[in-house]
Amino acid sequence: MKGQKSSTTLSASEMVTNAATALNAGELLSLCEKLVASYNSAKINPDIHADECIAEWKVTDEDDKVFLKQVLYGCCRYKKLIKALVTSLYHNNSGCTLRSDVHLYSVFVYLILIRLEELTFEQFRRLCLTQEPQKILVLVNYVFNRENLEQWCKDEWLKIYDTTFVTALIDSVLQWQPHVAEMVKRLEEKVFMKRRAEEQEADTGARGASSKFTATVVQPFNLSMSKRKPVYIDEEPVVTLKARPPPPHLDGPTPTELALEKAREQNRARAAEKYADARPFRLRVLERPSNLEKVKLEVEETRAEAHAFRPVKARPVPAASEAKVKYNAAAILREDALLRKKQEEAAKALQQYESELRDASEYLAWREEMSKAEEAERAAEIERRRIETAAGAEMVKQAVAAKAQENKQTVASMRAQAELLEQQLAQEREQIEQANRMKKLEIVEDRQAVKAAVEKVAAEKRRQAEEVERESAARARRLAEEKAIEQKRKEDLIRQLRALDAVQRTRSKEPFDPFTSGNHGLLEEMSLAELKERVGRMREQERAWEEEQRARIAAQKQEKESALLSKAETISKARERAEALRKAKRAARAVEARAKEEEGERARQEGEVKLAERLQAKRRAREEELARLEAEERAIAFEQQRLAAEKARLDALRAAELGKGAERAARAEEERQRKAAETEAETKAKQERLRKQLQRAERTERKRTIKHYDAKVERIKAENVQEKTEELAKKKTLVLTERQRMEHARQALTERDPYKASLTLPLRERPKSPPTSKMR
Secondary structure, X not given: OHHHHXXXXXXXXXXXXXXXXXXXXXXXXXXXHHHHHOOOOOOOOHHHHHHHHHHXXXXXXXXXXXXXXXXXXXXXXXXXXXXXXXXXXXXXXXXXXXXHHHHHHHHHHHHHHOOHXXXXXXXXXXXXXXXXXXXXXXXXXXXXXXXXXXXXXXXXXXXXXXXXXXXXXXXXXXXXXXXXXXXXXXXXXXXXXXHHHHHHHXXXXXXXXXXXXXXXOOOOOOOOOOOOOOXXXXXXXXXXXXXXXXXXXXXXXXXXXXXXXXXXXXXXXXXXXXXXXXXXXXXXXXXXXXXXXXXXXXXXXXXXXXXXXOOOOOOOOXXXXXXXXXXXHHHHHHHHHHHHHHHHHHHHHHHHHHHHOOOOHHHHHHHHHHHHHHHHHHHHHHHHHHHHHHHHHHHHHHHHHHHHHHHHHHHHHHHHHHHHHHHHHHHHHHHHHHHHHHXXXXXXXXXHHHHHHHHHHHHHXXXXXXXXXXXXXXXXXXXXXXXXXXXXXXXXXXXXXXXXXXXXXXXXXXXXXXXXXXXXXXOOOOOHHHHHHHHHHHHHHHHHHHHXXXXXXXXXXXXXXXXXXXXXXXXXXXXXXXXXXXXXXXXXXXXHHHHHHHHHXXXXXXXXXXXXXXXXXXXXXXXXXXXXXXXXXXXXXXXXXXXXXXXXXXXXXXXXXXXXXXXXHHHHHHHHHHHHHHHHXXXXXXXXXXXXXXXXXXXXXXXXXXXXXXXXHXXXXXXXXXXXXXXXXXXXXXXXXXXXXXXXXXXXXXXXXXXXXXXXXXXXXXXXXXXXXXXX
């Protein structure tokens, strides 16, 4: 620990002292905080980051530059050590610290733990007094406390460092507790005076505001009135026109109907005469010679060739160059280690063969045969898949056609469903519009009721606001009187404390003698002259030790170079033997690859022949199916011609039946209209009953809503009263707690200094003169 601190080229105390000529302590500490906060170890090096920031901030003093760099290096090196303490500080003082000050606390923690001895406490005090007293007071009270370091930081530090270092670190921090106590008192005075100034400013502002401005006049809310919507007026029912009754039907067909029936009979006779002698229809085009089959075969072969799978052949490996590479020491050592490892493996295999009378050659040969068999199976599987892919093209076409037909049927059914849904939606919209018409009048009445309720709530809120304002004014007057009394007492106490600090202290100076010791009673106590003599002897011993080390290191280097040369020669010979073995293996692999390629080509040709035979068989089966379908179509055409003649006879019978059906339809239509009129009358009566029922239900719902609204308003009033009561009780508790705290502080001050404690009492209760011991 001490060795690490003494290795710095420039002490922190000298840095801060010299920095007064360039940067003051506050500016230097602010730059340290910015430097640590802006550093990102994942993007930039600490040296480069420090140089860039120093150049950007235009820091010219060399001591300032060195101090900034050392703070950055220290915060990076002891990052885990600092983080453990800062994390526990935030955990135990979360209400008194800000997360934005984490880098400032990190810099101070580094200076306290690592650099405080060489920085000296006086310079550390200068740095602390440049910051806000409240922040430094929290940090100092926490860090220079043995209980905090032992309970919250020691366990985390022991995970990183050894026990000796952690124990020494804690002891070195706690040795400054007497100096810290004085600085804490000064910081507490600053914090106390700052709070008093803020309270005085708040009181002055309250008194000035109360004297300058008049009382606040409560104004009602400027609520915007919504526009009245036009009242919907039901449209008058549309009067449906009643159609005239149809004219009486004449008995028997009319002359026009007789002429149409005669024309139909003549057309049926001509059609029957035309198709009496039915013969099969033949196209001369089908009888001409054609090369359609040849063209189809060529097209199919072209498609099959396009879909055939042929793997891409890789380019051959380029010939290796014979360039010689010069190896460094690391490469020679790595190659030598690899060579020794291979030699040890060969020796181990030979020893195993001697002891067990067997080796792994049979297993290696079996493994090679199995890998070749697996490779052949893989190639056969690829060829089989290629053939299946080519044969499945026709099946894909058929599946696409079937899917298209299925999609057409689905679209037709979806259209029918869409039309049905459209009709249902139209009916629902009509019902919704009817219900909305019935609700409009009710909504107008509800708005009038809401307006009255809003005015009532506004009046109640104005009354409550006046009560709160009166209570706030009375409470403010009481607090102002109490603060004025407390302020006078504090001012008197501060005047007494300043009078005590103003007393001059006499210091005695003695001449310095370099040949005498300090006579402090220490075991290793010596004078300055003796110290210089011992330092000179130690330097001579260190110089002799350095010469001896240089000689020993030169001999070691010579031995290492000779060993590297011998290893390099051995490696070159091993490389030559390995290169010869590799050439032989490459030649064997090339022969094997040519044989495998020829075998694969034969298998590919056989697969193509099988694929062509399969496609030809499918083509013949398809042609036979087409011929069968054509024969069936001719038979169906002949049957249709026969049925057409029979149809003419049936049409005459159908015409007679249609006449009778028209009469029945007329009677049915008349009956339907009568039932429709009855249904319409029933529907109107039912709608009227439903409208009245909806009106009654909406009136009931409106009454229930108004009742619920009134209950909610009452509940909100009760909650407001309860919140005000709780807030008043909480404020009373805070005032009582503050009074108790002040009473405890006064008692503690009485135990330490009765005279200072008497200054906190009212003027009539104070003693007339301080104790004699205090004055001396």
